[in-house]
Amino acid sequence: MGFVHQSENPQICRLLENELLHGCLKGDPRAQKALYDEYKTPLFRMCLRYSKDKMESEDFLQEGFIRIFSDLPHFRAQGPLGAWLYRVMLNSILQQVRKKERKLAVLPLDPSPYLYPDHAADPFLGLDAQTVTGMIQQLPAGYRVVFNLFVIEGFSHQEIAELLRISESTSKSQLFKARAALRKLARVYYPELAEGGKI
Amino acid sequence: MEPRSPHLKEDHTLRTLFADLADSPASDWDTPSEKVWVNVASELAENRPFLQALRWRYIAPFLLLLALTRSCHPVVRDSAVPGEFVPFIPAETTTTAQVYPSAPGSNKPAIAVRADQVLPSKVLQETTLVKELSITFIDKLDYLSSTALLPLHSKIVPTIQPANLSPIISIKQPLKPYWSIGASGALRFPQVLKSGASISPKQSWSIGLEAGYGKADGIRFTTGLEWSVQQWTSVAPVALTYREDQSYTDERGRLVRNYQQALSSGFGTANLDMLLANTRQNDGSDIQVGETMSFRVRTTTTLNYLSLPAGLEKSWKAGPLDISLRLGAVAHANISDRLEIDRVESLRARIQAVRMDLRPGTRETARFYFDAYAGLGISHRFSEKHSLFLRGEYRHNLSPVSRGFYIAAPAIQLGYTRRL
Numbered sequence: 001m002g003f004v005h006q007s008e009n010p011q012i013c014r015l016l017e018n019e020l021l022h023g024c025l026k027g028d029p030r031a032q033k034a035l036y037d038e039y040k041t042p043l044f045r046m047c048l049r050y051s052k053d054k055m056e057s058e059d060f061l062q063e064g065f066i067r068i069f070s071d072l073p074h075f076r077a078q079g080p081l082g083a084w085l086y087r088v089m090l091n092s093i094l095q096q097v098r099k100k101e102r103k104l105a106v107l108p109l110d111p112s113p114y115l116y117p118d119h120a121a122d123p124f125l126g127l128d129a130q131t132v133t134g135m136i137q138q139l140p141a142g143y144r145v146v147f148n149l150f151v152i153e154g155f156s157h158q159e160i161a162e163l164l165r166i167s168e169s170t171s172k173s174q175l176f177k178a179r180a181a182l183r184k185l186a187r188v189y190y191p192e193l194a195e196g197g198k199i
Numbered sequence: 200m201e202p203r204s205p206h207l208k209e210d211h212t213l214r215t216l217f218a219d220l221a222d223s224p225a226s227d228w229d230t231p232s233e234k235v236w237v238n239v240a241s242e243l244a245e246n247r248p249f250l251q252a253l254r255w256r257y258i259a260p261f262l263l264l265l266a267l268t269r270s271c272h273p274v275v276r277d278s279a280v281p282g283e284f285v286p287f288i289p290a291e292t293t294t295t296a297q298v299y300p301s302a303p304g305s306n307k308p309a310i311a312v313r314a315d316q317v318l319p320s321k322v323l324q325e326t327t328l329v330k331e332l333s334i335t336f337i338d339k340l341d342y343l344s345s346t347a348l349l350p351l352h353s354k355i356v357p358t359i360q361p362a363n364l365s366p367i368i369s370i371k372q373p374l375k376p377y378w379s380i381g382a383s384g385a386l387r388f389p390q391v392l393k394s395g396a397s398i399s400p401k402q403s404w405s406i407g408l409e410a411g412y413g414k415a416d417g418i419r420f421t422t423g424l425e426w427s428v429q430q431w432t433s434v435a436p437v438a439l440t441y442r443e444d445q446s447y448t449d450e451r452g453r454l455v456r457n458y459q460q461a462l463s464s465g466f467g468t469a470n471l472d473m474l475l476a477n478t479r480q481n482d483g484s485d486i487q488v489g490e491t492m493s494f495r496v497r498t499t500t501t502l503n504y505l506s507l508p509a510g511l512e513k514s515w516k517a518g519p520l521d522i523s524l525r526l527g528a529v530a531h532a533n534i535s536d537r538l539e540i541d542r543v544e545s546l547r548a549r550i551q552a553v554r555m556d557l558r559p560g561t562r563e564t565a566r567f568y569f570d571a572y573a574g575l576g577i578s579h580r581f582s583e584k585h586s587l588f589l590r591g592e593y594r595h596n597l598s599p600v601s602r603g604f605y606i607a608a609p610a611i612q613l614g615y616t617r618r619l
Contacts, residue, residue, distance in 0.1 A: 044231045130229070150210075
């Protein structure tokens with residue numbers, strides 16, 4: 001899990017990661033800003049996937065970075081900094097989602113459940129990240145979180161159940177409905193695929 | 200290797216899509232706005248490392264307290280070591296009760312209590328300070344009433360009997376400092392001293408535990424832990440421009456649209472999401488696109504604090520009562536907060552607020568702030584160890600509780616103290 005982010009920012013090139021960390025721990029605003037600039041894009045992409053719109057993503061990012069800076073003294077350089085930041089941000093997002101949603105709603109979907117045909121083509125093949133993110137954002141919060149945790153982050157249903165304090169069967173059901181909803185959305189975005197019988 | 204199951208295939212596509220995402224300078228869909236960093240930086244500036252954040256003005260009250268505490272101990276200058284001060288810490292304190300058949304300067308019999316304090320000194324080896332605690336004249340030498348013995352603590356003269364009366368009774372016992380514990384509750388009536396916004400503080404309260412370290416001369420150092428709840432309301436005007444794009448008709452036939460606006464409150468600036476409905480009555484006063492809709496939004500900020508008071512108390516005995524004067528400072532740490540909308544008043548009858556949500560914006564309320572306090576109290580000793588007190592107290596912000604204003608709060612405090 002985690003991400004690889006290559007920076008071309010000359011400021012970051014000068015400040016090695018250790019120096020960056022050291023500066024942040026000392027409370028140096030320049031180092032804090034450099035760390036933010038370095039990681040804001042990948043972390044914001046994650047926030048976008050867990051939120052309903054850009055405004056909510058910015059709230060997630062803001063709270064997440066505040067938590068990152070407050071937890072930074074606990075970072076032990078046993079793994080990559082990026083992975084640690086990613087994990088802290090994810091925890092922060094989940095905490096905010098839990099706070100907002102209280103109970104992650106299990107919403108009823110279309111009365112005629114979509115059945116996944118085994119022969120169907122991958123509906124997401126060829127779509128860009130912005131489009132897929134937009135589709136994920138249209139999912140109800142409960143579906144969105146489970147879908148992200150399972151599909152993108154690679155958590156198991158058991159881990160998701162523990163993280164979200166829901167049952168494993170709820171996690172599976174949310175994922176099933178999320179997949180169905182996403183395929184429907186893909187049909188809206190790409191009707192030509194649906195007409196061609198691929199979806 | 201390509202996964203075989205369709206679900207796995209889909210998952211693989213998506214995971215790869217997000218993992219291998221390159222920067223997309225042409226589009227800003229994945230770029231957060233500048234205000235995110237502005238808010239993060241503002242939050243970080245408030246929460247600098249503890250020692251860095253403690254500026255002189257915050258430390259000053261505690262240094263003052265420390266100085267006051269030291270000044271309560273007379274300092275003996277040791278001439279043998281220039282510049283070195285030896286704190287006055289009595290090595291031994293003995294109390295003598297002395298009965299005079301005929302007190303000096305008076306023909307009346309008298310009983311006098313005095314304290315002899317021996318303190319160490321490098322030069323003199325020891326120095327004795329004598330302190331007359333009290334002298335009580337009695338009517339008859341052969342009869343010591345309980346009134347006559349009142350100035351004497353029962354521990355000092357525990358077994359004095361008229362039959363054993365001799366011209367001089369000398370009892371030696373160290374005067375030990377003592378510890379005390381207690382609990383108290385306070386009702387506070389805060390007032391805003393400087394305000395840029397229409398803030399109205401509500402009556403607040405606090406409960407706390409107290410620990411004290413007292414000396415025989417009536418000086419007591421007190422500290423403790425307090426939990427307090429503060430609330431204040433604020434009213435802010437909100438002006439929105441009426442629009443009909445992205446609006447829809449709800450089940451009641453109203454034209455509904457979502458608006459977003461920054462809202463100033465006692466807590467700071469919050470982001471307000473308002474779902475507004477145009478009731479579209481056919482009374483000829485329909486609102487036009489582009490017209491301004493004005494609202495008054497009243498919010499309540501609730502803040503819970505954990506506080507650490509530290510102060511000095513000087514008390515004087517008056518029969519079974521003690522009168523005390525307290526001075527000190529309190530450090531407050533915000534442990535939780537809540538901002539709620541109480542009421543939204545639309546200045547256009549046809550526009551109704553259907554739903555409102557607040558999202559965090561820029562916090563202006565301090566996470567840490569400091570108060571100075573002064574109090575005058577009276578306590579009643581029920582027994583040697585137990586007493587109840589009633590105290591009037593006045594607290595004043597040393598550092599602002601919020602960026603916009605300072606608060607001062609008179610209070611009534613009721614509590615219990617147990618001497619250990």
